[in-house]
Amino acid sequence: METLNLFVRSVFIDNMVFAFFFGMCSFIAVSKSVKTALGLGAAVTFVQTMTVPLNYLLNEYVLAPNALVEGVDLSFLTFIVFIAVIASFVQLVEMVVEKFSPSLYNQLGIFLPLIAVNCAIMGGSLFMQQKVTSGEIASLVDSIVYGLGSGLGWAIAIVMMAAIRERLQYSHIPAGLKGPGIAFIITGLMGIAFMIFSGIKL
Protein backbone atom coordinates (compact mmCIF):
# COMPACT_ATOMS: atom_id res chain seq x y z
CA MET A 1 0.00 0.00 0.00
CA GLU A 2 2.83 2.36 0.90
CA THR A 3 4.44 1.65 -2.45
CA LEU A 4 1.21 2.28 -4.38
CA ASN A 5 0.79 5.51 -2.47
CA LEU A 6 4.30 6.58 -3.42
CA PHE A 7 3.55 5.80 -7.07
CA VAL A 8 0.29 7.75 -7.20
CA ARG A 9 1.88 10.66 -5.35
CA SER A 10 4.80 10.86 -7.77
CA VAL A 11 2.61 10.69 -10.89
CA PHE A 12 -0.17 13.10 -9.96
CA ILE A 13 0.37 15.07 -6.78
CA ASP A 14 4.09 15.73 -6.91
CA ASN A 15 4.01 15.94 -10.69
CA MET A 16 7.46 16.93 -11.94
CA VAL A 17 6.16 19.63 -14.26
CA PHE A 18 3.18 21.10 -12.47
CA ALA A 19 4.40 21.01 -8.90
CA PHE A 20 8.16 21.53 -9.35
CA PHE A 21 8.69 22.94 -12.86
CA PHE A 22 11.27 20.27 -13.64
CA GLY A 23 12.22 19.75 -17.26
CA MET A 24 10.51 22.94 -18.35
CA CYS A 25 13.05 23.76 -21.06
CA SER A 26 12.37 20.67 -23.13
CA PHE A 27 8.73 20.70 -21.99
CA ILE A 28 8.15 24.05 -23.74
CA ALA A 29 10.47 23.38 -26.69
CA VAL A 30 9.40 19.85 -27.68
CA SER A 31 5.65 19.99 -26.98
CA LYS A 32 4.65 21.11 -30.47
CA SER A 33 3.46 17.71 -31.75
CA VAL A 34 2.07 14.70 -29.91
CA LYS A 35 4.33 12.25 -31.75
CA THR A 36 7.64 13.79 -30.71
CA ALA A 37 6.25 14.45 -27.24
CA LEU A 38 5.47 10.73 -26.87
CA GLY A 39 9.01 9.82 -27.97
CA LEU A 40 10.66 12.18 -25.51
CA GLY A 41 8.25 11.20 -22.74
CA ALA A 42 9.07 7.51 -23.19
CA ALA A 43 12.81 8.24 -23.24
CA VAL A 44 12.64 10.33 -20.08
CA THR A 45 10.56 7.68 -18.28
CA PHE A 46 13.07 4.99 -19.20
CA VAL A 47 16.14 6.99 -18.16
CA GLN A 48 14.41 8.09 -14.95
CA THR A 49 13.44 4.51 -14.01
CA MET A 50 17.06 3.43 -14.46
CA THR A 51 19.03 6.34 -12.98
CA VAL A 52 17.01 6.86 -9.79
CA PRO A 53 17.67 3.30 -8.49
CA LEU A 54 21.32 3.54 -9.63
CA ASN A 55 21.75 6.77 -7.71
CA TYR A 56 19.85 5.24 -4.78
CA LEU A 57 22.43 2.44 -4.55
CA LEU A 58 25.30 4.93 -4.82
CA ASN A 59 23.71 7.16 -2.21
CA GLU A 60 23.14 4.26 0.16
CA TYR A 61 26.50 2.48 -0.16
CA VAL A 62 28.98 5.21 -1.11
CA LEU A 63 27.80 8.72 -0.36
CA ALA A 64 25.89 8.46 2.91
CA PRO A 65 27.78 9.14 6.16
CA ASN A 66 29.71 6.08 7.37
CA ALA A 67 28.68 4.11 4.27
CA LEU A 68 32.02 3.53 2.61
CA VAL A 69 34.51 4.09 5.41
CA GLU A 70 33.58 4.51 9.04
CA GLY A 71 33.57 8.19 9.99
CA VAL A 72 33.72 9.57 6.45
CA ASP A 73 30.86 11.64 5.05
CA LEU A 74 31.02 11.94 1.27
CA SER A 75 27.62 13.57 0.82
CA PHE A 76 29.16 16.81 -0.48
CA LEU A 77 30.04 14.85 -3.63
CA THR A 78 26.35 14.11 -4.33
CA PHE A 79 25.90 16.53 -7.23
CA ILE A 80 28.97 15.49 -9.16
CA VAL A 81 28.32 11.75 -8.68
CA PHE A 82 24.66 11.98 -9.68
CA ILE A 83 25.30 14.04 -12.79
CA ALA A 84 28.15 11.74 -13.82
CA VAL A 85 25.88 8.69 -13.48
CA ILE A 86 23.13 10.39 -15.49
CA ALA A 87 25.43 11.66 -18.25
CA SER A 88 27.22 8.35 -18.69
CA PHE A 89 23.96 6.37 -18.56
CA VAL A 90 22.44 8.55 -21.27
CA GLN A 91 25.58 8.10 -23.36
CA LEU A 92 25.36 4.33 -22.85
CA VAL A 93 21.68 4.18 -23.81
CA GLU A 94 22.43 6.22 -26.89
CA MET A 95 25.15 3.78 -28.00
CA VAL A 96 23.03 0.68 -27.28
CA VAL A 97 19.98 2.05 -29.09
CA GLU A 98 22.13 3.09 -32.04
CA LYS A 99 23.58 -0.42 -32.28
CA PHE A 100 20.46 -2.53 -31.83
CA SER A 101 17.58 -0.40 -33.07
CA PRO A 102 18.65 2.20 -35.63
CA SER A 103 15.01 3.07 -36.43
CA LEU A 104 14.25 3.99 -32.81
CA TYR A 105 17.55 5.87 -32.72
CA ASN A 106 16.50 7.95 -35.69
CA GLN A 107 13.16 8.72 -34.10
CA LEU A 108 14.63 9.80 -30.78
CA GLY A 109 17.60 11.41 -32.50
CA ILE A 110 18.41 14.69 -30.81
CA PHE A 111 16.32 14.00 -27.71
CA LEU A 112 18.61 11.43 -26.16
CA PRO A 113 21.59 13.70 -25.49
CA LEU A 114 19.15 16.42 -24.33
CA ILE A 115 17.97 14.15 -21.54
CA ALA A 116 21.34 14.41 -19.79
CA VAL A 117 20.61 18.05 -19.00
CA ASN A 118 16.89 17.58 -18.38
CA CYS A 119 16.25 18.91 -14.90
CA ALA A 120 13.56 16.26 -14.32
CA ILE A 121 16.20 13.50 -14.26
CA MET A 122 18.61 15.27 -11.91
CA GLY A 123 15.66 16.55 -9.87
CA GLY A 124 14.28 13.03 -9.53
CA SER A 125 17.55 11.79 -8.09
CA LEU A 126 17.88 14.75 -5.72
CA PHE A 127 14.31 14.31 -4.49
CA MET A 128 14.99 10.61 -4.05
CA GLN A 129 17.86 11.56 -1.74
CA GLN A 130 15.54 13.86 0.22
CA LYS A 131 12.89 11.16 0.49
CA VAL A 132 15.49 8.70 1.77
CA THR A 133 16.29 11.17 4.55
CA SER A 134 12.61 11.64 5.34
CA GLY A 135 11.98 7.88 5.27
CA GLU A 136 9.51 7.82 2.35
CA ILE A 137 11.84 5.69 0.24
CA ALA A 138 13.16 2.81 2.27
CA SER A 139 14.24 0.20 -0.26
CA LEU A 140 15.49 -0.32 -3.80
CA VAL A 141 11.96 -1.25 -4.93
CA ASP A 142 10.64 2.05 -3.60
CA SER A 143 13.26 3.95 -5.56
CA ILE A 144 12.36 2.08 -8.78
CA VAL A 145 8.69 2.88 -8.19
CA TYR A 146 9.51 6.52 -7.53
CA GLY A 147 11.65 6.76 -10.68
CA LEU A 148 8.94 5.16 -12.82
CA GLY A 149 6.21 7.31 -11.29
CA SER A 150 7.96 10.64 -11.65
CA GLY A 151 9.04 9.80 -15.21
CA LEU A 152 5.48 8.81 -16.14
CA GLY A 153 4.13 11.99 -14.61
CA TRP A 154 6.45 14.04 -16.79
CA ALA A 155 5.50 12.03 -19.89
CA ILE A 156 1.76 12.46 -19.25
CA ALA A 157 2.25 16.19 -18.80
CA ILE A 158 4.19 16.72 -22.03
CA VAL A 159 1.78 14.59 -24.11
CA MET A 160 -1.24 16.49 -22.78
CA MET A 161 0.52 19.78 -23.42
CA ALA A 162 1.35 18.76 -27.00
CA ALA A 163 -2.26 17.73 -27.64
CA ILE A 164 -3.49 21.14 -26.46
CA ARG A 165 -0.88 23.01 -28.50
CA GLU A 166 -1.85 21.13 -31.67
CA ARG A 167 -5.41 22.42 -31.25
CA LEU A 168 -4.18 25.93 -30.47
CA GLN A 169 -3.23 26.48 -34.09
CA TYR A 170 -6.88 27.22 -34.81
CA SER A 171 -7.34 29.85 -32.13
CA HIS A 172 -6.75 33.59 -32.12
CA ILE A 173 -3.98 34.50 -29.75
CA PRO A 174 -2.74 38.08 -29.15
CA ALA A 175 0.47 38.62 -31.15
CA GLY A 176 2.71 39.02 -28.11
CA LEU A 177 1.47 35.83 -26.48
CA LYS A 178 2.05 33.52 -29.44
CA GLY A 179 4.56 30.72 -28.88
CA PRO A 180 6.13 30.52 -25.42
CA GLY A 181 3.84 33.08 -23.77
CA ILE A 182 0.66 31.09 -24.24
CA ALA A 183 2.54 27.86 -23.50
CA PHE A 184 3.42 29.17 -20.03
CA ILE A 185 -0.11 30.26 -19.30
CA ILE A 186 -1.53 26.90 -20.43
CA THR A 187 0.98 25.08 -18.24
CA GLY A 188 -0.10 27.27 -15.33
CA LEU A 189 -3.78 26.46 -15.92
CA MET A 190 -3.00 22.75 -16.23
CA GLY A 191 -1.08 23.03 -12.97
CA ILE A 192 -4.16 24.51 -11.29
CA ALA A 193 -6.19 21.59 -12.68
CA PHE A 194 -3.65 19.13 -11.27
CA MET A 195 -4.00 20.71 -7.85
CA ILE A 196 -7.27 18.80 -7.42
CA PHE A 197 -5.18 15.67 -6.88
CA SER A 198 -3.50 17.11 -3.82
CA GLY A 199 -4.49 15.45 -0.59
CA ILE A 200 -5.34 12.10 -2.18
CA LYS A 201 -3.95 9.33 0.00
CA LEU A 202 -4.38 5.64 -0.67
Added chain:
Amino acid sequence: MSNLKNLTGPLSSNNPVIVQILGICSALAVTVKMEPAFVMGLSVMVVTAFSNLVMSLLRNGIPSRIRIIVQLVVIAALVIIVDQFLKAFVYDVSKQLSVYVGLIITNCIIMGRVEAYALGNKPWDSFLDGIGNGLGYATILLIVAFFRELFGSGTLFGMRIIPESWYIANGGFYSNVGIMLFPPMALIIVGVIIWVHRSFNKDLQEK
Protein backbone atom coordinates in the same frame (compact mmCIF):
# COMPACT_ATOMS: atom_id res chain seq x y z
CA MET B 1 32.02 48.89 -26.55
CA SER B 2 31.35 45.37 -27.76
CA ASN B 3 32.06 44.20 -24.22
CA LEU B 4 29.20 46.33 -22.96
CA LYS B 5 26.82 44.60 -25.31
CA ASN B 6 27.69 41.23 -23.75
CA LEU B 7 26.56 42.64 -20.45
CA THR B 8 23.39 44.50 -21.43
CA GLY B 9 22.03 42.35 -24.27
CA PRO B 10 20.80 39.51 -22.02
CA LEU B 11 18.94 41.97 -19.79
CA SER B 12 16.14 42.55 -22.26
CA SER B 13 16.42 41.90 -26.00
CA ASN B 14 18.21 38.57 -25.56
CA ASN B 15 17.00 37.63 -22.08
CA PRO B 16 17.77 33.97 -21.31
CA VAL B 17 14.45 33.29 -19.55
CA ILE B 18 11.79 35.14 -21.51
CA VAL B 19 13.38 35.21 -24.99
CA GLN B 20 15.57 32.12 -25.23
CA ILE B 21 13.25 30.17 -22.85
CA LEU B 22 16.16 28.63 -20.95
CA GLY B 23 16.66 27.83 -17.29
CA ILE B 24 13.03 27.88 -16.25
CA CYS B 25 13.42 24.52 -14.56
CA SER B 26 15.04 25.68 -11.37
CA ALA B 27 13.82 29.26 -11.62
CA LEU B 28 10.17 29.33 -10.74
CA ALA B 29 9.96 27.29 -7.58
CA VAL B 30 12.22 29.69 -5.69
CA THR B 31 10.12 32.78 -6.43
CA VAL B 32 7.60 32.57 -3.59
CA LYS B 33 9.71 35.07 -1.66
CA MET B 34 12.20 37.75 -2.74
CA GLU B 35 15.05 36.56 -0.54
CA PRO B 36 15.54 33.04 -1.94
CA ALA B 37 14.98 34.43 -5.45
CA PHE B 38 17.77 36.96 -4.91
CA VAL B 39 20.17 34.35 -3.54
CA MET B 40 19.31 31.92 -6.36
CA GLY B 41 19.84 34.64 -9.00
CA LEU B 42 23.19 35.54 -7.48
CA SER B 43 24.30 31.88 -7.30
CA VAL B 44 23.38 31.27 -10.94
CA MET B 45 25.23 34.43 -11.97
CA VAL B 46 28.40 33.31 -10.20
CA VAL B 47 28.22 29.82 -11.70
CA THR B 48 27.48 31.06 -15.23
CA ALA B 49 30.29 33.62 -15.13
CA PHE B 50 32.93 31.25 -13.82
CA SER B 51 31.90 28.22 -15.90
CA ASN B 52 32.10 30.48 -18.98
CA LEU B 53 35.53 31.70 -17.87
CA VAL B 54 36.91 28.22 -17.15
CA MET B 55 35.52 26.64 -20.31
CA SER B 56 36.79 29.53 -22.39
CA LEU B 57 40.28 29.03 -20.97
CA LEU B 58 40.10 25.29 -21.65
CA ARG B 59 38.40 25.55 -25.04
CA ASN B 60 41.45 24.77 -27.15
CA GLY B 61 42.50 21.75 -25.11
CA ILE B 62 39.29 19.72 -25.05
CA PRO B 63 38.41 17.21 -27.79
CA SER B 64 34.87 18.02 -28.91
CA ARG B 65 33.59 14.46 -28.38
CA ILE B 66 34.00 14.57 -24.63
CA ARG B 67 33.25 18.26 -24.12
CA ILE B 68 29.78 17.69 -22.60
CA ILE B 69 31.15 15.59 -19.76
CA VAL B 70 33.97 18.09 -19.13
CA GLN B 71 31.42 20.90 -18.99
CA LEU B 72 29.28 18.96 -16.53
CA VAL B 73 32.26 18.29 -14.29
CA VAL B 74 33.33 21.95 -14.30
CA ILE B 75 29.78 23.15 -13.62
CA ALA B 76 29.14 20.53 -10.94
CA ALA B 77 32.37 21.50 -9.15
CA LEU B 78 31.36 25.18 -9.20
CA VAL B 79 27.86 24.36 -7.92
CA ILE B 80 29.32 22.31 -5.05
CA ILE B 81 31.42 25.33 -4.05
CA VAL B 82 28.35 27.60 -4.17
CA ASP B 83 26.29 25.06 -2.21
CA GLN B 84 28.89 24.72 0.55
CA PHE B 85 29.21 28.51 0.66
CA LEU B 86 25.44 28.97 1.06
CA LYS B 87 25.28 26.29 3.75
CA ALA B 88 28.05 28.04 5.65
CA PHE B 89 26.83 31.64 5.47
CA VAL B 90 23.07 31.74 4.77
CA TYR B 91 21.86 28.41 6.14
CA ASP B 92 18.15 29.36 6.30
CA VAL B 93 18.00 30.36 2.64
CA SER B 94 19.99 27.29 1.67
CA LYS B 95 17.33 25.15 3.42
CA GLN B 96 14.55 26.94 1.51
CA LEU B 97 16.28 26.43 -1.82
CA SER B 98 16.69 22.70 -1.02
CA VAL B 99 17.29 20.66 -4.18
CA TYR B 100 17.16 23.68 -6.44
CA VAL B 101 20.77 24.58 -5.70
CA GLY B 102 21.81 21.20 -7.09
CA LEU B 103 19.63 21.80 -10.10
CA ILE B 104 21.79 24.76 -11.13
CA ILE B 105 23.96 22.04 -12.72
CA THR B 106 21.23 21.15 -15.18
CA ASN B 107 20.18 24.76 -15.67
CA CYS B 108 20.03 25.12 -19.44
CA ILE B 109 21.33 28.70 -19.31
CA ILE B 110 24.73 27.58 -18.09
CA MET B 111 25.21 24.72 -20.58
CA GLY B 112 23.68 26.89 -23.29
CA ARG B 113 26.05 29.81 -22.75
CA VAL B 114 29.09 27.54 -22.54
CA GLU B 115 28.11 25.78 -25.77
CA ALA B 116 27.00 28.86 -27.66
CA TYR B 117 29.49 31.43 -26.46
CA ALA B 118 32.38 30.40 -24.24
CA LEU B 119 33.66 27.64 -26.55
CA GLY B 120 34.27 30.19 -29.32
CA ASN B 121 35.30 33.36 -27.53
CA LYS B 122 38.04 34.88 -25.37
CA PRO B 123 37.94 34.42 -21.56
CA TRP B 124 37.15 38.04 -20.61
CA ASP B 125 34.29 38.35 -23.11
CA SER B 126 32.90 35.01 -21.95
CA PHE B 127 33.08 36.09 -18.33
CA LEU B 128 31.07 39.25 -19.09
CA ASP B 129 28.60 37.22 -21.13
CA GLY B 130 28.10 34.94 -18.11
CA ILE B 131 27.56 37.91 -15.77
CA GLY B 132 25.07 39.43 -18.24
CA ASN B 133 23.04 36.25 -18.62
CA GLY B 134 23.07 35.67 -14.87
CA LEU B 135 21.76 39.22 -14.39
CA GLY B 136 19.03 38.67 -16.99
CA TYR B 137 17.97 35.50 -15.17
CA ALA B 138 18.04 37.19 -11.77
CA THR B 139 15.96 40.12 -13.08
CA ILE B 140 13.11 37.86 -14.17
CA LEU B 141 13.30 35.90 -10.92
CA LEU B 142 13.04 39.10 -8.90
CA ILE B 143 10.12 40.45 -10.95
CA VAL B 144 8.16 37.21 -10.48
CA ALA B 145 9.06 37.04 -6.79
CA PHE B 146 8.03 40.70 -6.32
CA PHE B 147 4.46 40.02 -7.43
CA ARG B 148 4.18 36.67 -5.68
CA GLU B 149 5.48 37.91 -2.34
CA LEU B 150 3.63 41.24 -2.42
CA PHE B 151 0.23 39.74 -3.23
CA GLY B 152 0.78 36.34 -1.65
CA SER B 153 2.08 37.39 1.76
CA GLY B 154 1.97 41.20 1.74
CA THR B 155 5.71 41.51 2.36
CA LEU B 156 8.89 42.27 0.39
CA PHE B 157 12.21 40.73 1.48
CA GLY B 158 10.31 39.74 4.62
CA MET B 159 9.38 43.36 5.47
CA ARG B 160 5.68 44.16 5.80
CA ILE B 161 4.38 46.38 2.96
CA ILE B 162 0.63 45.99 3.28
CA PRO B 163 -0.27 47.30 6.78
CA GLU B 164 -1.55 44.79 9.34
CA SER B 165 -4.62 46.93 10.01
CA TRP B 166 -5.90 46.32 6.45
CA TYR B 167 -6.45 42.65 7.09
CA ILE B 168 -9.91 41.24 7.72
CA ALA B 169 -8.63 39.57 10.88
CA ASN B 170 -7.85 43.05 12.25
CA GLY B 171 -11.12 44.60 11.14
CA GLY B 172 -9.91 45.69 7.68
CA PHE B 173 -11.00 44.77 4.15
CA TYR B 174 -7.98 42.91 2.75
CA SER B 175 -6.75 39.33 2.65
CA ASN B 176 -3.76 37.73 0.93
CA VAL B 177 -4.21 36.17 -2.49
CA GLY B 178 -3.42 32.62 -1.47
CA ILE B 179 -3.15 31.21 -4.97
CA MET B 180 -0.08 33.41 -5.60
CA LEU B 181 1.87 31.05 -3.35
CA PHE B 182 1.01 27.99 -5.48
CA PRO B 183 3.37 26.89 -8.26
CA PRO B 184 1.01 27.48 -11.24
CA MET B 185 0.88 31.23 -10.62
CA ALA B 186 4.62 31.54 -11.25
CA LEU B 187 4.07 30.13 -14.74
CA ILE B 188 1.18 32.48 -15.44
CA ILE B 189 3.19 35.51 -14.25
CA VAL B 190 6.07 34.55 -16.55
CA GLY B 191 3.56 34.16 -19.39
CA VAL B 192 2.29 37.69 -18.75
CA ILE B 193 5.86 39.06 -18.53
CA ILE B 194 6.57 37.52 -21.93
CA TRP B 195 3.38 39.09 -23.28
CA VAL B 196 4.26 42.57 -22.03
CA HIS B 197 7.88 42.25 -23.17
CA ARG B 198 6.92 41.14 -26.68
CA SER B 199 4.31 43.84 -27.00
CA PHE B 200 7.16 46.36 -26.71
CA ASN B 201 9.65 44.33 -28.79
CA LYS B 202 7.63 43.57 -31.89
CA ASP B 203 10.54 41.86 -33.67
CA LEU B 204 10.40 39.00 -31.14
CA GLN B 205 6.78 38.13 -31.86
CA GLU B 206 6.09 34.80 -33.54
CA LYS B 207 4.16 34.72 -36.77
